[in-house]
Amino acid sequence: MDKLTIRDIDVTNKTVLVRVDFNVPLKDEGKAISDDNRIVAALPTINYLLDHNPKAVVLFSHLGKIKKEEDKAKNNMAVVAPRLAELLGRDVEFVDATRGEKLENAIKEAHDGQVILVQNTRYEPGETKNDPELGKYWASLGDVFVEDAFGSVHRAHASTVGIPTYLHPAAAGFLLEKEIAYIGKAVNDPERPLVAILGGSKVSSKIGVINNLLKVADKVIIGGGMAFTFYAAKGLKTGSSLVEEDKIDLAKEYIEKGGDKLLLPVDAVCNTAFANEGDIKTIEGDIPDGYMGLDIGPKSIENIKNALVGAKTVIWNGPMGVFEMSNFANGTIEVCKALAALDGANTIIGGGDSAAAVKQLGFADKVSHISTGGGASLEYMEGKVLPGIAAVDDK
Template identity: 85%
Template sequence: MDKLTIRDVDVAGKTVLVRVDFNVPMKDNGTVITDDNRIVAALPTINYLLEHNPKAVVLFSHLGKIKTEEDKAKNNMAVVAPRLAELLGRDVKFVNATRGPELEDAIKNAENGQVILVQNTRYEKGETKNDPELGKYWASLGDVFVEDAFGSVHRAHASTVGIPTNLHPAVAGFLLEKEIAYIGKAVSDPERPLVAILGGSKVSSKIGVIENLLKVADKVIIGGGMMFTFWKAKGLEVGNSLVEEDKVELAKEYLEKGADKLVLPVDAVVNNAFAAEGDIKTVEGNVPEGYMGLDIGPKSIELIKENLAGAKTVIWNGPMGVFEMEPFAKGTLAVCEMLANMPDANTIIGGGDSAAAVKQLGFADKVSHISTGGGASLEYMEGKVLPGIAAVDDK
C-alpha cells in the first residue's frame, strides 16, 4: 500500500484524532445498539494506538442522517460510549459537544491515553459540506490524524477530508489498510481468474461497477432484481418483475460489450405477489403475466457454480433474490455456500445487503473479507478515487 499507516508514526505523548465508523444500527429510538460490528472493527486500530502511549485518542464518527431535532435525539453518539468502554476494557469519556470549551478542555486535560468519544459529527451542519473552517478547527485539536472509517471515505466531509487537509501526519488505520488491501488489490491487481457476482435490485446503482468490472474481471455474473432489466433487454417477458425501463438500452449495450464475459440467470423463482406465500414456481426464460421474479432458479445456481470453478478472486455485491423471505433465499444461500467452499480463493463481500446476508446465513467466518462499507466498496470497485483515502499521506 502506498499510503502511510499508523505503523509509520510515533504517537507517544500526542493527541491522536481518529475518524472511525460508529454508524451502528439501533432500535428503541436510538437507545439500543442492534449490531456492534462497526465498533468491533475499529478495535485493532484503537488498541494499537493505546499500546503506544498517546496523550489521548479522540474518536470522531457520524451516526445516521441529521435533518431535524428529532434526528439529533435518536442519533446521539452517547449510546456508543458504554459499549466501546466494555469492548476496550477501559474508561471512555463521552463529550456531548462537537466544538467549544467542553471538547477543548476534555482534550487539553486528557492524560495516559484517555479515550474520548466526540458527539455525532453530523450535529455540525458544515460536516457534510466539508466546511473548511470546521475541518481546520477539528484539525487544531490534535497532533496526528488516523483515517479508519472505510464506510465513509467515499464522502468528502469535514471529518474525513477536512481534518487531514489541515493536519499531518494523516495516516491509515488497520481497517482502512485491510479494505485497501482486499478490495483495491481485487480490482487493480487480482489473482486470476477474477469473477464478480453482482446482485441487488437496481442496475442504476451498479452502472459504474458493471462497466469497470467488465473491463477488469474474467466473468461478471448478474443476479437479483436487476437481472430482469437484462432479461427485458434480451426481449424476454418479465411480468410484474422489477424493471428499470430507462436502463433497458444500457443493458443491451452491456450485453453486446460483455459478450461471453457477462453471465445472466437462465431461470427465476416467481410469485403472483410480493410475499412469502402465493403461487410460487420456477420459470425459464419468460415470467408469466401477473407474476414477479423474486430469486434466481436452480439452473442459474448451477450456472454460477460452473463459472466459479477455478476462480482465484471472487467479489460479491448484492443478494440474488429477496433473501429476507425464506422461499426466495435459495439463490443467495447457494452463493454463500459456494464462496464458503472456496478455501484457495480470495473471497470478498462488498458490504451492504450481501454482507448482511453472509452474516445472517452464518457464513461470515468462511469468506476472506467482508467489507464494512457498502457505498465505499461499490465506488472503489468502479475504480474511483475515494476522497478520504486520497487525503491520507502518501509514503
C-alpha cells in the same frame, strides 16, 4: 500499500484524532444499539494506538442523518460510549459537544491514553459540506490523524477530508488498510481469474460497477432483481418483475459489450405476489403475466457454480434474490456455499445487503473479507478515487 499506516507513525505522548465509523443501527428511539459490528471493527486500531502510549485518543464519527433539529436526539453518540468502554475494558469519556470549551478542555486535560468520544460530527452543519473552517478547527485539537472509517471515505466531509487537509501525519488505521488491501487489490491487481457477482434490485445503483468490472473481470455474473432489466433487454417477458424501463438500452449495451464474459440467469423462482407464500414456481425464459421473479432458479445456480471453478479472486455485491424471505433465499445461500467451498481463492463481500446476507446465513467466517462500507465499496469497485483515502498521506 503506498499509504502511510499507523505502524509508520509515532504516537507517544500525542493526541491522536481518529475518524471511526460508529454509524451503528439503533433501536428504542436511539437509546440502544442493535448491532455493534462497526464498533468491534474499530477495536484493533484503537487498541494498537493505546498500546503505544498516546496522550489521548479522540474519536470522531457521524451517526445517522441530521436533517432537522429533532434528529439530534435520536442520533446522539452518547449511546455508543458505554458499549465501547465495555469492549475496550477501560473508561471512555463522552463529550457532548462538537466544538468549544467543553471539548477543548477535555482534550487538553487528557493523559495516559484517555479515550474521548466526540458527539455526532453531523451535529455540525459544516460537516457534510466539508467546511474548511470546521476541518481546520478539528485538526487544531490533535497532533496526528488516523482515518479508519472506510464506510465514510467516499464522502468528502470535514471529519474525513477536512481534518487531514490541515493535520499531518495522516495515516490509515487497520480497518482502512484491510479494505484497501482486499478491494483495492481485487480491482486494480487481482489474482486471476477474477469473477464478479453482482445482485441487488437495481441496475441504476450498479451502473459504474458493472461498467468497470466488465473491463477488469474475467467473468461478470448478474443476479437479483436487476437481472429482469437484462431479461427485458434480451426481449424476454418479465411478468410483474422489477424492471427499470429507462435502463433497458443500457442493459443491451452491457450484453453486447460483455459477450461471453457476462453471465445472466436462465431461470427464476417466481411468485404471484411479493410475499413468502403464494403460487411459487420455477420458470425458465419468459415470465408470464401476474408472476414476478424473486430469486434465481436451479439452472442459474449451476451456471454460477461452473463459472466459479478455478476462480482465484471473487467479488460479490448484492444478493441473488429476496433472501429475507425463506422461499427466495436459496440463490443467495447457494452462492455463499459455492464461495465457501472455493479452495485458495480470495473471496470479498462488498458490504451492504450481501454482507448482511453472508452474516445472517452463517457464512461470515468462510469468506476472506467482508467490507464494512456499502456505498464506499461500490465506488471503490467502480475504480473511483475515494476522497477519504486520497487524503491519507502517501508513504
